[in-house]
Amino acid sequence: MTPVSSSPVGLHRVLAPAGALPQAAERLDDSPEIAPDEVRVAVQRLNLDAASFRQLATKHSADGEAVRREVLEIVASRGKMQNPVTGSGGMLVGVVDEVGPDSDLGLSVGDRVASLVSLSLTPLRITDGLAGWEGRSEQVPAAGHAILFGRSIAARLPDDLPGELAMAVMDVCGAPALTARVVEGYDAPSVAVLGGAGKSGSMALAAARRAGARATVGIVPVEREEMLLREAGLADHVALADARDPVALAAAVEGALGGPADVTVVCVDVPGCEHGAILATADRGTVIFFSMATSFSAAALGAEGLAADVTMLIGNGYLPGHADLALDLLRSEPAVRGLFERRLAD
Amino acid sequence: MTPVSSSPVGLHRVLAPAGALPQAAERLDDSPEIAPDEVRVAVQRLNLDAASFRQLATKHSADGEAVRREVLEIVASRGKMQNPVTGSGGMLVGVVDEVGPDSDLGLSVGDRVASLVSLSLTPLRITDGLAGWEGRSEQVPAAGHAILFGRSIAARLPDDLPGELAMAVMDVCGAPALTARVVEGYDAPSVAVLGGAGKSGSMALAAARRAGARATVGIVPVEREEMLLREAGLADHVALADARDPVALAAAVEGALGGPADVTVVCVDVPGCEHGAILATADRGTVIFFSMATSFSAAALGAEGLAADVTMLIGNGYLPGHADLALDLLRSEPAVRGLFERRLAD
Numbered sequence: 001m002t003p004v005s006s007s008p009v010g011l012h013r014v015l016a017p018a019g020a021l022p023q024a025a026e027r028l029d030d031s032p033e034i035a036p037d038e039v040r041v042a043v044q045r046l047n048l049d050a051a052s053f054r055q056l057a058t059k060h061s062a063d064g065e066a067v068r069r070e071v072l073e074i075v076a077s078r079g080k081m082q083n084p085v086t087g088s089g090g091m092l093v094g095v096v097d098e099v100g101p102d103s104d105l106g107l108s109v110g111d112r113v114a115s116l117v118s119l120s121l122t123p124l125r126i127t128d129g130l131a132g133w134e135g136r137s138e139q140v141p142a143a144g145h146a147i148l149f150g151r152s153i154a155a156r157l158p159d160d161l162p163g164e165l166a167m168a169v170m171d172v173c174g175a176p177a178l179t180a181r182v183v184e185g186y187d188a189p190s191v192a193v194l195g196g197a198g199k200s201g202s203m204a205l206a207a208a209r210r211a212g213a214r215a216t217v218g219i220v221p222v223e224r225e226e227m228l229l230r231e232a233g234l235a236d237h238v239a240l241a242d243a244r245d246p247v248a249l250a251a252a253v254e255g256a257l258g259g260p261a262d263v264t265v266v267c268v269d270v271p272g273c274e275h276g277a278i279l280a281t282a283d284r285g286t287v288i289f290f291s292m293a294t295s296f297s298a299a300a301l302g303a304e305g306l307a308a309d310v311t312m313l314i315g316n317g318y319l320p321g322h323a324d325l326a327l328d329l330l331r332s333e334p335a336v337r338g339l340f341e342r343r344l345a346d
Numbered sequence: 347m348t349p350v351s352s353s354p355v356g357l358h359r360v361l362a363p364a365g366a367l368p369q370a371a372e373r374l375d376d377s378p379e380i381a382p383d384e385v386r387v388a389v390q391r392l393n394l395d396a397a398s399f400r401q402l403a404t405k406h407s408a409d410g411e412a413v414r415r416e417v418l419e420i421v422a423s424r425g426k427m428q429n430p431v432t433g434s435g436g437m438l439v440g441v442v443d444e445v446g447p448d449s450d451l452g453l454s455v456g457d458r459v460a461s462l463v464s465l466s467l468t469p470l471r472i473t474d475g476l477a478g479w480e481g482r483s484e485q486v487p488a489a490g491h492a493i494l495f496g497r498s499i500a501a502r503l504p505d506d507l508p509g510e511l512a513m514a515v516m517d518v519c520g521a522p523a524l525t526a527r528v529v530e531g532y533d534a535p536s537v538a539v540l541g542g543a544g545k546s547g548s549m550a551l552a553a554a555r556r557a558g559a560r561a562t563v564g565i566v567p568v569e570r571e572e573m574l575l576r577e578a579g580l581a582d583h584v585a586l587a588d589a590r591d592p593v594a595l596a597a598a599v600e601g602a603l604g605g606p607a608d609v610t611v612v613c614v615d616v617p618g619c620e621h622g623a624i625l626a627t628a629d630r631g632t633v634i635f636f637s638m639a640t641s642f643s644a645a646a647l648g649a650e651g652l653a654a655d656v657t658m659l660i661g662n663g664y665l666p667g668h669a670d671l672a673l674d675l676l677r678s679e680p681a682v683r684g685l686f687e688r689r690l691a692d
Contacts (some may be wrong), residue, residue: 009625009652016499019593021621023651151653174650247357247365275367276674280357289642289660296635296642296660304370304520304663306355307497312660314635314642317650329689 006035008150013123022121022149028079030147032123036102037150041094041113043124046140047167048090052083059085064135071140075126082120089119090138091167092146093157105154114170116144116153116323123147155323166327168199168340173326174317175200175290176207179265181319182286183211189262191216192253192280194243194273196235197225200290201267202339205234208263208330210317217256219243221268228342232335243268249276251280266291274298281310290315352381354496359469361425368467368495374425376471376493382448383496387440387459389470392486393513394436398429399484403603405431410481417486421472428466435465436484437513438492439503441452444589451500460516460668461492462499469493475539501669512673514545514686519672520663521546521636522553525611527665528632535608537562537598538626540589540619542581543571547613549686551580552675554609563602565589569612576687578681589614612637620644627656 006012008019010022013029020191031218048056060066075081096111100159107113115122128143148154157166183189184189191208195201196218208216218235219244220226229238237256243248243266260282266273271293278299281287287310289299299312330337352358356368359648361374368374369437380386394417395400406412421427428435442457453459461468474489493498503512529535537554541547542564556561564581567588575584587598589612599607606628612619619637624645627633633656635645645658 019591021592021625021652023648024621117653118647121610153650153653173551228643244368245365275370292643292646295641296640299642299660300638300663301464302369303660304499305463306367307499307664308464308662309665310662312662314645314649314658314660316654316656317646318653318660319655 006037006150007155008037010121010149012296014346022112023074023118026078028123030079030123032125032145034098034100034147036100037104037105038100039096039103039105039148039154040098041092041115041146041148042097043092043094043142043144043146046081046119046142047092048081048091048102048138048140049083049086049088049129050138051086052088052090055085067135068130072126072130074262075124080122080124087120090117091115091171092122092124093163093167094146097145102150104150105148105152107154107156112158113154114157114167115148116170126315137265147226153318160329161327161330164344165330165340168344169326169330170323172200172203173322174315174319175265175267176203176329176343177319177322177325178313178315179204179263180207180211180289180325182263182288182313183208183213186262188212188214190214190259191263191265192219192257192261193217193235193267194219194249194277195267196220197229197339198240198267199340199343201265201337202229202232202234203329204265204267205326206333206336207291208265210233215257217253217261219249219252228339232339234335243276244270244272246279250279253280259265261285263288266294269293271295275302275306278302278306278308278310279310283309286311286313288313288315316326352383354383354494356467360492369464369669372424374469376425376469378471378491380444380446380493382446383450384446385442385449385451385453385493385494385500386444386515387438387461388443389438389488389490389492389496392427392436392465392488393438394484394486395425395429395432395434396484396681397432398434398436401429401431401667408482413481414476414479418472418476420471426465426468426470432467435468437461438465438468439513440492443491448459448496450496451498453490453500453502455580458503459500460503460513461494462501462516470502483508497628499664504673505675507673508689510677511686514667514690515672515676518546518549520661520665521611521613521676522549523659523665523668523671524634524659525609526553526557526671528609528634528659529554529559532608534560535557536603536605537580537609537611538565538603538607539563539611540565540595540623541613541615542566542584543685544613545686545689547611548575548578548580548682549672549675550611552612552679552682553671554611555580556675561603563599563607565595566596574685578685580679580681588618589622590618592622592625596625607631609634612640615639617641621648621652622663624648624652624654624656627654630661631657632657634659634661
């Protein structure tokens with residue numbers, strides 16, 4: 001297949017191998033001329049994925065100059081910043097330079113934006129040799145350009161929030177958006193959030209309450225987080241339990257809510273929470289798995305083994321309007337902002 | 347936690363380690379005395395999980411007698427047939443022996459049943475030394491007893507169908523049930539089934555049509571299956587595509603349905619079908635992943651990278667009434683039965 005015009009998911013930018021999606025591609029076309037539905041961004045900063053930066057730093061024994069050279073070489077040869085070992089990318093911040101006449105992203109020239117799709121699929125050219133970066137941090141000052149496709153995700157950086165805070169919010173903005181949508185699909189459901197004191201967890205709790213949850217419980221693994229979440233007041237109940245222990249978790253949720261949860265949101269990034277989440281959820285309830293440590297087969301076989309009629313969702317990081325919803329929660333819920341600022345300061 | 351009464355998920359049968367669910371337990375209580383909500387089944391046959399049998403046969407260099415001895419030893423020491431290496435179990439067939447007064451499974455003494463929860467969590471005692479088995483097949487004639495919990499899944503074996511056929515249907519009965527529920531949640535949606543000529547795929551196609559799909563397409567990887575599915579007439583359209591090639595798959599689905607599918611059902615047991623399934627699905631559509639080869643992170647990151655607002659479901663093997671629905675489809679759709687019989691004969 002040779003697309004004659006631009007593809008909303010960027011197929012026309014794939015140089016090799018033929019037919020691959022941009023994320024799976026070996027090499028992208030990074031030329032600055034944009035298609036009618038594309039947007040070009042003047043890059044100011046790259047935010048490398050933590051796993052990618054760690055791999056590079058380890059490989060080069062923390063020799064920053066060698067790390068810098070390899071990042072430059074990756075971007076030059078691939079037309080994107082995708083670590084060939086980890087497969088991961090990161091995010092970027094920049095200023096909109098040119099907007100194609102058919103772009104639907106709602107951006108204007110001069111907007112300061114963060115790209116919310118991964119660098120691993122974003123055409124990128126670096127023009128300053130990363131002169132302002134010593135190769136010792138994931139935060140990479142950079143000059144050059146990046147291309148956003150017709151169907152892409154970028155958010156304007158708000159003027160009223162520090163950049164680092166806004167980026168941290170956008171990084172987890174899928175969780176509150178999907179939680180709200182699921183909660184709205186029930187009539188005043190009870191909601192349990194595993195990892196309720198974390199970034200995505202606190203957002204999910206605030207979103208659930210606002211979307212009409214009858215009662216919420218935040219489950220946390222340690223007393224320090226229990227105290228933090230209690231003080232924040234984001235959940236009707238806070239309970240201490242190890243989410244990897246199904247019986248203890250279900251008992252904690254049922255004790256707090258008076259029965260299993262109608263909606264359970266898994267925001268704990270450790271393996272082995274699938275069975276507990278299922279056991280803690282009511283018949284015809286929904287489990288939303290946001291943790292990347294989720295095992296597909298453990299969830300599928302666990303529900304069958306427990307004869308549990310629950311809907312299990314793979315947490316999708318994208319919903320229309322997700323960044324605005326999350327930023328709005330941060331602005332209107334001082335407790336959410338407090339938890340975020342505390343995490344950033346740690 | 348020491349449950350004083352019986353637990354619907356069998357916690358009272360767990361001997362070690364404390365607090366584990368029966369599936370994760372090292373050892374279960376296999377005693378024949380039943381709790382008020384339990385059912386005891388006189389075992390006739392075990393159907394070992396294919397992965398488990400392969401591991402045992404390989405370990406013992408196909409020495410059937412050694413395989414038989416190890417299965418006996420596993421069941422005697424663990425109180426269940428769970429292969430310690432693969433973690434998997436299998437199914438069993440037997441006759442209901444005693445029904446507790448509080449059992450909700452709807453079974454009567456004398457019913458011939460198949461247990462649809464895994465042997466890996468089912469208390470089991472073997473009393474005949476597996477004398478009728480030579481250790482050379484997954485089909486194990488056996489005498490003894492098994493226990494079904496309050497919340498378990500068992501289906502009466504129908505009188506009008508050969509046992510092997512009924513078992514094959516029950517093995518995939520989650521697919522048509524969940525497909526029907528999702529299709530009914532839309533208004534006359536278009537439906538694509540990847541792997542439409544297989545067991546779960548053909549069931550999903552028949553269930554989608556019956557549940558009100560406007561149009562269906564079965565996607566198959568090879569010409570022989572294309573011909574089979576076309577002759578069966580189970581789908582409005584049949585198209586040939588490699589489900590691991592996102593662009594080709596999306597083109598095939600859109601070509602057949604006139605646009606992306608509202609509901610996409612993944613029944614192909616090979617890795618790498620996540621991005622194609624997402625790309626082939628319409629905005630606000632649903633992807634149901636039934637394949638155990640599904641990667642959670644590939645699905646989650648893929649949807650985000652494609653800015654795809656799709657609901658992604660982990661295929662749950664259990665829904666109330668799923669076995670009856672599947673058996674009914676088999677009886678009323680000669681084409682489904684034909685495909686199943688052909689697969690069993692292969």
